[in-house]
Amino acid sequence: MREDGRVSDEVDERVTPPLVDEAVKKAAVCWVGVGDGPAYALWCLPLDGALLVVTGPGEQAAPGLADSDTAEVTLRGDHGGRIVTWSARVTRLRPGTEEWDTAAPLVAAKRLNASGSAADLVARWTAEGCAVNRLTPVGAAVTGADLPAGPLTEQPRPTPAVRTVRKPFRLHRVRRR
Numbered sequence: 001m002r003e004d005g006r007v008s009d010e011v012d013e014r015v016t017p018p019l020v021d022e023a024v025k026k027a028a029v030c031w032v033g034v035g036d037g038p039a040y041a042l043w044c045l046p047l048d049g050a051l052l053v054v055t056g057p058g059e060q061a062a063p064g065l066a067d068s069d070t071a072e073v074t075l076r077g078d079h080g081g082r083i084v085t086w087s088a089r090v091t092r093l094r095p096g097t098e099e100w101d102t103a104a105p106l107v108a109a110k111r112l113n114a115s116g117s118a119a120d121l122v123a124r125w126t127a128e129g130c131a132v133n134r135l136t137p138v139g140a141a142v143t144g145a146d147l148p149a150g151p152l153t154e155q156p157r158p159t160p161a162v163r164t165v166r167k168p169f170r171l172h173r174v175r176r177r
Contacts, residue, residue, distance in 0.1 A: 020141045023084050027051055031074040032088075032135070034064040038157065039074060045107050049136070051088075052107050056130030066092050066131035073135055084133040085142040088135035095126040104132055 024046050032053065033039035040062045051073065055062045065071060068090050073157040077083035093100045104125065108118035116124075125132065 014068060017084075017143070019084050019143055020086055020137050021049065022052060023077070023149065024049060024137070025079075025137060027075050029076070030135075032065060032070045033074075034062070034068045034070075037064060038154070039072070043112075044135075045110050046142070047106065047134075051135040052093075052103055053133045054107055054125065054130055057124070057128045058124070058128050065090060065133055066106050070138075071135060073151045081145065082147055085147065087139045089138045091134040091136065093132040093134060097167075099134075100132065102155055103134070107132060 017166070027044055027046050028054070029041055030044045030051055031039040031041050042053050042055070042060050042062055042153075044053045053062065053065070054060065055065055060072060071088045071090050073088045074082055093103055095104075104122045105118055108114065108121040108125070111118075111121060114121050124130075133136045
């Protein structure tokens with residue numbers, strides 16, 4: 001639709017494979033990598049063929065996502081394993097825009113373990129500068145035989161949540177035979 005209200009002759013260029021469309025519809029968790037950095041597991045909400053992800057203070061951490069134009073998104077299938085990886089165009093929804101007013105309350109309503117109502121959560125996101133990011137599929141997807149066959153295990157990333165592990169407490173002396 002053009003600004004003057006007439007229907008445009010332009011055709012939507014975005015065509016995604018059916019597997020990506022189906023995986024996006026069922027997504028609750030996605031792995032998002034920005035640039036050469038590691039992928040982070042993030043909860044998401046599917047909306048209109050894209051994924052909405054909230055990041056920022058008091059929410060999930062995804063360094064660089066809010067400032068990036070592109071990201072790599074990996075989704076899992078019903079069996080729990082990776083089924084598709086695709087490039088995404090990252091769009092940050094800004095408070096006060098029509099997109100924000102439509103999407104932020106929907107995301108807030110689906111936010112698990114949030115204190116307060118959805119309206120309170122949206123107000124906190126606005127006040128604290130949290131980012132609601134739209135991840136829209138672009139380009140070709142990596143699926144099936146093109147996915148890595150071997151394990152993609154890595155060493156755990158450093159975190160301040162790590163603590164030293166103590167030896168287990170024993171009330172009585174354990175005898176050896």
